[in-house]
Amino acid sequence: MNVPPLGVGACTRxxxxxxxxxxxxxxxxxxxxxxxxxxxxxQTQLLTWFAGAKRDLDWRRTRDPYRVWIxxxxxxxxxxxxxxxxxxxxxxxxxxxxxxxxARLDAVLRSWAGLGYYSRARNLHxxxxxxxxxxxxxxxxxxxxxxxxxxxxxxxxxxxxxIAYGEPHAVLDGNVARVLARLGAIRGDLRRPKRxxxxxxxxxxxxxxxxxxxxxxxxxxxxxxxxAMMELGATLCTPRAPQCDACPVARxxxxxxxxxxxxxxxxxxKPKPIRLTLSAAVLLDRRGRTLLLRQxxxxxxxxxxxxxxxxxxxxxxxPKKLARYLKSVFGITAALEPLPPARHTxxxxxxxxxxxxxxxxxLPPPKLTGVRRVRTPRLAEIERLPISSATxxxxxxxxxxxxxSHRGTAEATREPYG
DNA sequence: AAATCGGGGGG
DNA sequence: CCCCCAGATTT
Numbered sequence: 463m464n465v466p467p468l469g470v471g472a473c474t475r476x477x478x479x480x481x482x483x484x485x486x487x488x489x490x491x492x493x494x495x496x497x498x499x500x501x502x503x504x505q506t507q508l509l510t511w512f513a514g515a516k517r518d519l520d521w522r523r524t525r526d527p528y529r530v531w532i533x534x535x536x537x538x539x540x541x542x543x544x545x546x547x548x549x550x551x552x553x554x555x556x557x558x559x560x561x562x563x564x565a566r567l568d569a570v571l572r573s574w575a576g577l578g579y580y581s582r583a584r585n586l587h588x589x590x591x592x593x594x595x596x597x598x599x600x601x602x603x604x605x606x607x608x609x610x611x612x613x614x615x616x617x618x619x620x621x622x623x624x625i626a627y628g629e630p631h632a633v634l635d636g637n638v639a640r641v642l643a644r645l646g647a648i649r650g651d652l653r654r655p656k657r658x659x660x661x662x663x664x665x666x667x668x669x670x671x672x673x674x675x676x677x678x679x680x681x682x683x684x685x686x687x688x689x690a691m692m693e694l695g696a697t698l699c700t701p702r703a704p705q706c707d708a709c710p711v712a713r714x715x716x717x718x719x720x721x722x723x724x725x726x727x728x729x730x731x732k733p734k735p736i737r738l739t740l741s742a743a744v745l746l747d748r749r750g751r752t753l754l755l756r757q758x759x760x761x762x763x764x765x766x767x768x769x770x771x772x773x774x775x776x777x778x779x780x781p782k783k784l785a786r787y788l789k790s791v792f793g794i795t796a797a798l799e800p801l802p803p804a805r806h807t808x809x810x811x812x813x814x815x816x817x818x819x820x821x822x823x824x825l826p827p828p829k830l831t832g833v834r835r836v837r838t839p840r841l842a843e844i845e846r847l848p849i850s851s852a853t854x855x856x857x858x859x860x861x862x863x864x865x866x867s868h869r870g871t872a873e874a875t876r877e878p879y880g
Numbered sequence: 881a882a883a884t885c886g887g888g889g890g891g
Numbered sequence: 892c893c894c895c896c897a898g899a900t901t902t
Contacts, residue, residue, distance in 0.1 A: 537897040544888060545897090578886025581900075615899050635897050655881070692897055701895065702891060730895075733883080766886075809885055851887065883902075891894080 493663045495646045496714055504714055505670045505687070511710035512690035515697070517542075520549055522689070527601035527626035528559050534621045535582050535613060542696070548577050559599050563590040571768065571848035580766045580850075585613025603627050616662070625685035632665040633688045634658070637695025643727035644699060647716035652727045665691070699723075732810070739814045740764065740852075741784045742773040744801070744860040745794070746841060747825050752860075753792075754844060754853075756835035764808050766850040769837065771817070771857075779803070779816035792826040801863065804855040817856040819864060 496504045516522065519542065521533035532552060536545045552573050556562040562570065567587050574583035589611040593601060601622065602608050608619040620631035632638075639652045642661050652661060670687055698705045704723045706712050717723040740761060745753045754769040756762075761775050774780060774787050781798045788794040798818040806813045825838050839847060841864070844857055 534897065539885090539896055539898055540887075541889065541896055576887080578888090579898085581885065582898090585899080613899065617898060621897065633897075636895075637897065689897090696897080731882095732894085763885085807886070807888095809883090881902100884900085885898105887896100889894100889896095891892105 493667050495642055495664045504711055507710050508690050512693055516693055525626050527622060530626045531601055531622050534618045535586055559590050559593055563594040568848050575848050576851050582613060588612045605631060624688050628683045628685055630669055630684045632669045634662045634665050637692045638665055640727055641691055641695045641699045644717035644723050645715050647720055650728055653730060735810050735812050737812045738775060739778050739816060740773050740775055741780045742771040742815060742817045742856050743784055743788055743820050744771055744817055744856060745820050745822055745825055746864060747822055750840050751825060751838045752841040753825050754837050765852055769847045769849050770853045781818060794822060796820050796822050801859040804859060806852040815852060815856055817859050819860050
């Protein structure tokens, strides 16, 4: 099969008679990944493969719009394996939109703790309230209304509406974009807004028409189509080592024909990583209690605006600077006992966490600390508060060396989502 | 158009 | 280590 690359070079398919005269060649090149005459065969091939190869995932066992929505938010920039345990716990804790809307934000954040991108949880909570207030507690079926909800962009709106309601919207995510880039041998940065729009149009052009499937035949619903495209990208058409031998649509793939599948799409532009060190103090009194803050500081965003230990930023591990900070803010003069460092990343920042254990007779009374948002939970129980992984890593280092921190914490092992 | 937001699995 | 992942929002 003759499969010339799209976007660059000549298009040998543009001379196929009078029908294409009215279509601008430039538009056609960007939108037409599969020749129209072969579209049905392509769709059948992919859907048949998907019917047999799809992974059994929790969110594929339901079409409840709420559950589909939760799964799609969690899956944003996050791998399936990481999402699964969170998805199960979250739905156990918040089984309905109503339950989510009624919950406190911190309860939602606590269920999200460790998953990252915490604005997702904040927007999820806001959107649940809006759905209860404006949509009678039902996830909207119209795409304009879905897009108006916080945290829902084009991908998530198309995903939820197609999977839950069968509405004909094509999704475009990283997987689909990579599949399209290889099918069409599209070079260049896919994330440029203009290019992404073209890819969205191309994805829509591939979407099967709604039709009643014959008995036993693969369904042609948009939700299955979208999931089939994403499944292909997630399992076979992977970024590093595409398995073209097993690909059900390899015969339509221009990148495969050219032997450049491995080199597409072009790598994403990445900002240069910034390295920094955060020295944190794990205060610990005789009863195993510690002190956490939740205030706006220079580095509070590095803790995702969640509860965190008192900390200072410096070029490298800085116990003296941390000691000065503890004295000036809390009046603490106790010794600092170094703990094993831990690594943490926030987007492009690579953080070296250098924690110190500070044993004190008494924790500073919250009212005298000069900071409003202070709590003194047991160190072994801080996961009852919304914390980021950075705080969890610091706590783990302290728990490993301080027997007293475990004293009297028989309840600490109980379900943290109580 | 560019910057920002987490965290982890796999090469 | 480096890469990128079922993206959205803000500037």
